[in-house]
Amino acid sequence: MPTVVYGGQSYECGEQSVLDCLTAQGVPIPSSCRSGSCQTCLMRAIKGSVPEKAKAGLKPTLAAQNYFLPCSCYPEENIEIVLPAEGMGKIEATVASVEYLNADILGIKLHPSKPLTYKAGQFINFFRDAATARSYSLASVPALDHELYLNVRKVPSGLVSGWIFSNLKAGDTVTISEAAGDCFYVPGKPGQNILLIGTGSGLAPLYGIIRDALLNGHTGQISLYHGSYNADGFYLVKELQKLEQYHSNFRYTPCVSEGEAQKDYAQGMVLDIALADNPDLSGWRIFLCGNPDMVNAAKRETFFAGASMNDIYADPF
Amino acid sequence: MSLYTEIGGEPAVNAAVDIFYRKVLKDDRIKHFFDGVDMGKQASKQKAFLTMAFGGPHNYTGEDMRKGHAHLVAKGLNDSHFNAVMENLGATLTELNVPGHLIAQAAAIAESTRKDVLGK
Numbered sequence: 001m002p003t004v005v006y007g008g009q010s011y012e013c014g015e016q017s018v019l020d021c022l023t024a025q026g027v028p029i030p031s032s033c034r035s036g037s038c039q040t041c042l043m044r045a046i047k048g049s050v051p052e053k054a055k056a057g058l059k060p061t062l063a064a065q066n067y068f069l070p071c072s073c074y075p076e077e078n079i080e081i082v083l084p085a086e087g088m089g090k091i092e093a094t095v096a097s098v099e100y101l102n103a104d105i106l107g108i109k110l111h112p113s114k115p116l117t118y119k120a121g122q123f124i125n126f127f128r129d130a131a132t133a134r135s136y137s138l139a140s141v142p143a144l145d146h147e148l149y150l151n152v153r154k155v156p157s158g159l160v161s162g163w164i165f166s167n168l169k170a171g172d173t174v175t176i177s178e179a180a181g182d183c184f185y186v187p188g189k190p191g192q193n194i195l196l197i198g199t200g201s202g203l204a205p206l207y208g209i210i211r212d213a214l215l216n217g218h219t220g221q222i223s224l225y226h227g228s229y230n231a232d233g234f235y236l237v238k239e240l241q242k243l244e245q246y247h248s249n250f251r252y253t254p255c256v257s258e259g260e261a262q263k264d265y266a267q268g269m270v271l272d273i274a275l276a277d278n279p280d281l282s283g284w285r286i287f288l289c290g291n292p293d294m295v296n297a298a299k300r301e302t303f304f305a306g307a308s309m310n311d312i313y314a315d316p317f
Numbered sequence: 318m319s320l321y322t323e324i325g326g327e328p329a330v331n332a333a334v335d336i337f338y339r340k341v342l343k344d345d346r347i348k349h350f351f352d353g354v355d356m357g358k359q360a361s362k363q364k365a366f367l368t369m370a371f372g373g374p375h376n377y378t379g380e381d382m383r384k385g386h387a388h389l390v391a392k393g394l395n396d397s398h399f400n401a402v403m404e405n406l407g408a409t410l411t412e413l414n415v416p417g418h419l420i421a422q423a424a425a426i427a428e429s430t431r432k433d434v435l436g437k
Contacts, residue, residue, distance in 0.1 A: 032376075032381070035374035037361075038361055039361045
């Protein structure tokens, strides 16, 4: 009979679902509908795999990370499981390089001390000390880049970004967490159109996701809109233009929200421009990163424009 | 055959959830109840609600319904808002070409939660 390991204890579920089995033993697991709908009891398998039925209805990015619903899970092999917030271990990393991408954003490359499993677009937590950390998205792609690549924006009186800007240098050892988050590209549906909207350093995960999609042979349109107050805020411009040259299905549109209209830039709010260019988003996949107000408005507006809720991925930072 | 099977099961719920949630969020009578709510999490709740209304598996009790909506009742949730949701549910099913007698059954299930949802 398969065993289920949770919190260092072994359980045998018999005919019961994993949720019923754990709660019957007094293990507190949040739950509500207990029938595979509400997803309140979401857990993650860190060893072994669960039957596909236990992943029914989950976002593809969650299923790809072995998340599952214990209320619908009748294991066929031994598994070890955790709650979603657990399992983000800490690791050491060496700073390989630090460079200014523009006046407010640093590009930081890190060598983790042991191999880190991640998807382009996920985030890690970067620790200043044991109690102070901030999340930064990964712009690197595991199959393309040897180092982890972060874009760190200087936040006014930011505890972590301020420290990074004034202290961090190549050769330093820092502590980061393992990667998490569900804002990333899942292969399959290569012909699906993809819209990506970002502001400021929200470009980082999008840059990783775009290169990951292209690497996977994505054939649908891939349209990136990057918003900034003025032209000084853009970065990775040459890299993005080069991708445009090599891939006819990729289009990069930098958008300036303030000041006069200029050649090479669309003029206006990034969300308005993206929606005006793409008024019908039925069947599209959407990625949104950056300013929380923009991200929240964009979730609603892209959904109203026809995108399915299950196809909208967002990180509000 | 059960209502849930007849209406099309989980695929039918998946087809309905985006349409229904879009209608609810655009409805001036009720959209303010969703301000500041995480849209992804809310979509899961809409899915659980539709599963129940379609006669599918669920474990909601009247007590769950009361607790889950108490904060909205405190903000003024009343019969007119419940009616608006019922209207959006009917319009969603009509849009999906669900036969009238099945829509009536789904509406009856949703209607049976009215007292608990409104804390009466």
